Amino acid sequence: MSENQRYENRDGEFYEIRSEKERRVFPCIIQRKCSQAKKRKPEVKMFFEKAFIPYDGYWSTPFCRWQGSFAHLHSMLFAAEICKGAFPARRIPPKIFDGIVLGMTIPQKSCFYGAPWMAGMVGATGLTGPSISQACATSAKCVNVAAEGIEMGDNEAVLVVTCDRTSNGPHIYYPNPLGVGGTGDNEDWVWDNFGYDPWAKNAMVETAENVAKEAGISKKEQDEVALIRYIQYQDALKDNSAFLHRFMVVPVDVKDPSGRKVMATVSGDEGVFPTSADALARLRPVLEGGTVTYGTQTFPSDGNASIVITTQEKARELSRDPNIEIKILSYAEARAKKGYMAMSIVPAARKALSDAGIGIKDVKAIKTHTPFAVNDVYFCREMGIKFEDMNNYGCSLIWGHPQGPTE
16 A cells, blocks of 8 residues: 555544555544645535425514513513414414424523423423524524534424514613622613624624625615515515515514503504605715715514424424425525624525525526615625515515514
8 A cells, every 4th residue: 555545534533544554543533634635514404305394384473662662571482372373273283393493682580491482382291392592683693503402313393582672771780790899780681682793893783894894785775675685575565565575473462560451552563664765865974974874774663473393294284285395495584794694694695595406487486584684685685686686565564573583
């Protein structure tokens, strides 16, 4: 055998095999890494063959602008109440679930008990599962984790519940005996994290401005996207909100803390602001010298949304129409460079499409979370599509962003 023969293990690392003795003694693990070979990072694919969604196996509350009608509701208790009403309407018995995933980003009292507590409240007693917090990507990650459980054969039917209340966020105190005078550190969970990313050292709106500056995205383009999304949302309101009523649980009676008095009834998204081309053009950028206005960014809101992930057989059993099949094909996530969040959706989308074995032109409906209009402008440019080719019926830019439940 020639000297310095190289061996590549399953992790993509290269090692030298210096002698036949080494080959015999270390058949699986070769001790000396080859310093002359370039280490390759293995490509990880995430595609699914067994994960399905029953037709009509999903629901959502309306989303209410923060400090609105849902501002005082405990997000987990509220989500459980909505689930208990959605189950009989969709003929889904809670006992059918053998897994649960909870997604939320803002703490609520007793949320330490997470998914098991949610399972008990909705009538799926005996279940346990993870509680996931991944900022604005929480709901997508929850669906991925549930689909993995189906794909691996660990589960046949998983309930995914996502909920958040951005209103009246917690004020958190962190004891610090070494602080001045023994005082501790404190944090306004919602406000402080909107305004400062400890890794990127900037506010969320600055990430949009960074991308706008580097990609040459103008205020005019952002205004155009915002207006298109608003017009698309008007399509969702046609025929007495027929499209929204396919999945939205309405009306929602909002009760006082005692649970006896109805304080308000919510029959649709609350806080959507009417707009026009002239109105958007008149708005000034939030940051001096910037391009992002209050009309081209989303707003915090409250609400919850849930979805059922199952095997193909269970999906047919639970579906309102067994002839309609919804299959999860792939999942991907990506990071952009520090402080350029709006760019990250492009590499994630490209990988998800590649893993699914399709191209962007094969996709009939493209839906994204749009915290800033910049995100959609950049995505459309990079993916080669028109503004009108995505987010039909609107997006979170228009109806608000409750974080965990946002698609």
